[in-house]
Amino acid sequence: MMYSIAQIKREWQFMLSQRYVLALLLCGLLVSVFSVVTGISEVNQQRATIERLKAADEIDRAEAQEKYDDPGSLAYYTFHLTYASPSNLAFAALGERDIYPWKHRVRMLALEGQIYESDAQNPELAQIGKIDFVFVISALSPLIIILLFHDLVASERNNGRYDFIVSTAKSSFALWGARSAVRFISLYVCFMLPFVVGAVISDTAFIDVLLVSFMCFAYFIFWTLLSLWFGRHSSSAPKIASSLIGIWVLFAFVLPILGDIAINKHIESPDGGDILLVQREAVNDAWDLSIDTTMASFLAEHPEYDYYEELQSGGFNWWWYYAFQQVGDQTAGSLSVQYRHASVAKYESAKYVSWLSPPLLLQRSMTRIADTDAKAAFEYENQIREFHKALRMFYYPELFSSDTFDKNKLESMPQFK
Amino acid sequence: MDVYVILLHQGLSVTKNNNSKALIEARDLCVDIKDATILKNLNFKVAAGEIYALLGGNGAGKSTTLKTFLGFNKPVSGNAVIDGQEVTSALDSVRSKTAYLPESATLYPHLTARENVSYFLSLADIKKTDAEIDTAFEKVALQANARERQLQTYSKGMRQKTAIALALLREAPIFFLDEPTSGLDPVAIDEFNQLVSDLAANGATILMVTHDVYGACQVADRIGLLRDGELVGEYEAPEGGRIDTEQVHIAFAQRQTA
Known part of the structure; x- marks a missing residue:
């Protein structure tokens, strides 16, 4: 010794x-x-952005809730901040947080367009490029x-x-x-x-x-x-x-790039932009369709509101508006599922490439621990979907009701956590 | 005749130290390098306290012989034996008994002489005080004001002296010298030869390889003439005398042109 x-x-x-x-x-x-200083700075910036948006979000919501009394307007004018906070290890592995969005302000409109509005590119094999x-x-x-x-x-x-x-x-x-x-x-x-x-x-x-x-x-x-x-x-x-x-x-470089090319060639995936387009077209077209046509699609998901005809008035109906928003999501649903399945399949396939490339394996392992990889982004997307679903479950009974809306119920409105 | 000339192919074997224990011994040593046979059944012995010079021209196999004893070449057949141990099977033990002085002592140029010596002693796991290191420097006549200078400012002779000081400090019983006087000026050569003689007088066993006939005859007790990997002759100094330079020179020249 x-x-x-x-x-x-x-x-x-x-x-x-x-x-x-x-x-x-x-x-x-x-x-x-x-790399550590820039990583900490980036994480602090992301956290500060989330805190700033949370504060602004609360003010906006309070203003909307004071201004409007009916559930339709409240649902329309109220934004909800969703976010994926960076983990305490994110400073070391920023991962996919610059590819996938980590914050969305969503409304109770069609969701798919809101999620993929900022879709810059498809989830791809994690490639080296950030100075973290x-x-x-x-x-x-x-x-x-x-x-x-x-x-x-x-x-x-x-x-x-x-x-x-x-x-x-x-x-x-x-x-x-x-x-x-x-x-x-x-x-x-x-x-x-x-x-x-x-x-x-x-x-x-x-x-x-x-x-x-x-x-x-x-x-x-x-x-x-x-x-x-x-x-x-x-x-x-x-x-x-x-x-x-x-x-x-x-x-x-060579193995990750070849792996990326092979995976993209092998696994077909729609573009995020296509989902946005299909959903928006479905929503836009709905204005020209009869209420019954839209509601037929809507009732396939929510048969409990088949009494909608009792609520019809001669003018604009919020419940119809939100129904065709949902139908927009339903129309883009299969594309969205394909997109998500393809993203998961690409992520899983990249695992095999990473076994051939130690740099990629290290990057993939560290971003997993730091919760900053594509998988974390998929989980965040699912959280948004769950939250949006909860919002609909909160508002639909009020929209499909002829009773006057009790604003005290807003206290039990779902919160994104 | 002052010198016993022994031509091995004639089967004669008369050496001054016949009865002494051989510390260095080549036994039917055959070494190939990249499919070329360099040493062919080489046999010689160096007794304790003896200075043995392997003399030969370029490509004769001198350095290969030395590197085989240092464990860098593996014999195809035969053995290189040091103090009764085969080099290939007891390398660490053998190396601890030997000090090697290369043709050009390339120590670390960014270190001073003292730092170099300290570093290499530590590498050999030998502890010496500064005073002992200074004594070694004095023995090799390395001036006090030069000892704290980086070796990149040294002449070849001074670097060689530093390496010899290191060899002395290692107190190894066996020395391997590879063309040790190559590139030294005449004064430095004389100083070096005196040092080698002193080492042998103190009991060190020395195997040196050289193509310098005069230098070998000045210092060696015996000379082995190497040609194409074979020992073609041995010359031994008479009691109290030196090997006849002229005779070795003639034999060397004949062997080179044969």
Whole structure:
């Protein structure tokens, strides 16, 4: 034990005398700090936005509730903020939160259009591209590991020191083991220290910190062993470096992109825009249809309101208006289900690609723990649907009633949690 | 005749240290490198306290022999034996008994002489005080004001002295020297030869490989003439004398042109 500590201590001092190694470590530390700071800033911004919208939402709702007395107008003019708050680990893995919306202000109108209004693109295979902590670890750290470890042996050979140093060392561990361990630990600390500080600031659960630390450790071990293995089998440092960078490009870019192309080709999915269009056309067309035609479709879902004819007046009827909003959702329903099934299928298929690509696997695992992946976005969508359904269940009995609306009932109106 | 000339193919074997324990021994050593046979049934012994020079031209197999004793080449057949242990089966033990001085002592240029020596001693798990390190530097005549300078400011001779100081501090009983005087000026060569002689006088066993006939004759107790991986002759210094340079030179030249 004392022997190992002495070897580590010597290599630590030796490493401190190597400027290029220190420069690489500093580089790792800086990009990690940058990613954590930007991650925390982004999460704080998202939380602040949610808080701001929540406050504005309450004011708007109170104003609408004071101004209107009938359930139809109340349902029409009252907006409801829905949101998916970032988790305490989201700062490290922002994940899909810039692809999928994490806030919607919904009304009791047709829902599908409201959900997919901001649909920028289909859920796709998680690809590297954001400068968050998981991007830094999965995409950038391998480069620094390669630079630090590829010529650990080759540089000694190229400088004509190999035979001398190997024949002098008491054991292989004393030289390569201790030197690798010191570089590995230093690099790991440089990358992980900002994350741990960020986790403390963000009040991240200890188990999450532990899990992420373990995953990053395993990831670093993978690239380190790969670099050392290549380093042992060639004496040409440029050859080793170019081979390793080729593998990095393959794992980090080529395989995920090919996987994305293959998955998109294999799994057909409608566009979010199509759902919006179909739903809006259904709603717009409903103005020109007879009430009975619309209500026939509506009653298929809500037969309990088959007495609607008793409520008909000569003028505009809110219950009819909301009925055709729902029929709009029903018309776009099959497309929406296809879209969601395809999104889930793509997400599940991406799992197999991630087994071939360690950077993707790490990114996918971390965004899952951080609850920022596509799956979390699907769950948020389902929460919106549940909430919207609850809103309808709250308003429909009032809309299909000839009694005067008791505004005290608004206190039991569903709240998005 | 001052020197016993032993041509191995004639089956003669007369050496000065016949009865001493052999610390370095090549036993029917055959080594291939990338399908080319470099050493062919090489046999020689170096007794304790003896300086043995393997002399040969380029490609004769000198460095291959040394690297085989250092454990970097694996013999196809035969054995490289150090202090009774086969190099291939007891590498760590064998290396702890040897000090290697390469042709060009490429220590770490960004470290000072003292830092280099301390680093390599620690690597060998040897503890020495600063005073002991200074004593070694004095033995190799490395000036005090140079010891704290980075090696990138050193001449080749000074770097070589640093490496020798390190070898001395390791207190290894066996030294392997690879073209140790190559590139040194005449004064430095004389100083080096004196150091090697002193080491042997203190009981060190030395195997050096060189193509410098004069240098080998100056310092070696015995010279083995190597050609195409085979030992084609051995020359031994008489009691209290030196090997006849002229005779070795002629034999060397003949062997090179044969």
